[in-house]
Amino acid sequence: MIEFAAARGPRLMLDETSVLDIGGCIVESVDIAPKRAIPDDGDPRIDHSLEGFLFTCGPDHIRHRQPIPGTEGKVYPLHGSASGHPARVLRTTFENGNAECRADIDIITVEGLLQRIERLWRIDGVTGEVSLEDRVVNTSNETVPTFLMYHMNAGGKWLDAGTRLEGRMLEGGGFPWTFGKDPGGIFCVEAPASEEGFAEVRLGPIAAIGGKTLRVRFRADTLPYLQIWRNQKAPANIIGIEPVSHRWLLRDELETAGEFNWLKPGESRSYGLRFAFV
Structure with a gap:
């Protein structure tokens, strides 16, 4: 892990063994990543990633396993x-x-096929805001669809009865983080830009980190949807804030609807998000 911090803001542990995603995220001496309080999905790569605060889903597929057409039993x-x-x-x-x-x-x-993610992390030492800029490049010799989803995972044990989800895209503007029926739930909604081309969602206040709120902003042009997921079915205790490039539909349904984002060889597509504890 690479320790990554600025004069202000969280202290991050960047995982150079896996996409330079975020493992630990330390705020007010608390690592809010879920660690092992996660469901076992049967894929050790994903289990490792789920333990951390942010991991990257894609670029060839997002969400859950689906058969690959024209193959015998092979799946995305x-x-x-x-x-x-x-x-x-x-x-x-x-x-x-x-x-x-x-x-x-x-x-x-x-x-x-070969793809490349050109990744840039920054932390502003004055505001403490973390920014991520990604450019996905099709380095293969075939035209391919590209997808992306960021999973920002927080351990549920750090949240409390006063912690809420808030954002323009949410029903009523927001609700308690323990939405839906126990032990968990999931939804995906459109996330229109609020300012400067970014959509915004907040999780907080969180008493365990001094009453701070996690504010997440993400590019609404290439990440036009927001998925929220929580799972408190033991041993899991996790909530995910997940900006995503596509609706929550099966892969073939997205293709039929003409919603694939195609990249020719050498073409690219850019994504980005920012977060801060305020």
């Missing part, structure tokens, strides 16, 4: 192929209170 893996691919860190700098880390992640998809 749970949450795509990115997890478990190591990052090639190009630079890490700490200057004037700010932090920056740039890396490339070369991915072999389930079809055996």
Whole structure:
């Protein structure tokens, strides 16, 4: 893990063994990542990723396993192929209170095709806001659809009765984090931009980290939907804030609806999000 922090903001542990995703996220001396309080999905790569605060789903598939047409029993893996691919860190700098880390992640998809994520992490030393910029490049010689989803996972044990989800895209503008029927639930809604092309959702206040609220902003042009998931079925105790590129439909339904985002060889698509504890 690479310890990544600035003059202000959370202290992050970047996992260079898996996409340079975020393992630990320490705020007010508390690591709010769920650790082992996760469901066992039967895929060790995903189980490892789920333990952390943020992991990347895609770019060849998102959400759950589905058969690959024209094959005998082969399936798109749970949450795509990115997890478990190591990052090639190009630079890490700490200057004037700010932090920056740039890396490339070369991915072999389930079809055996090459894709690359060009990733840039930044932390603003004045505001403490963390930003992530990703550019997914089709480095294969075939035209392919591209998908992306960010799973931002917090351990439910750190939340309390006063913690709420709030955002313009949510019914009534927000509700308690323990939405739906116990022990969990999931939904996916459109997430229109609120300002500067970003949609915004908040989780808080969280008493365990000094009453701070997690504020997440994400690019509404390439991540036009927000999925929220929680699972308190023991031993799981987790909630996920998940900006995503596509509706919550089966892969073939998205294709039939004309909602694939196609990349020709050499083409790219950019995604991004920002978060802060305020």
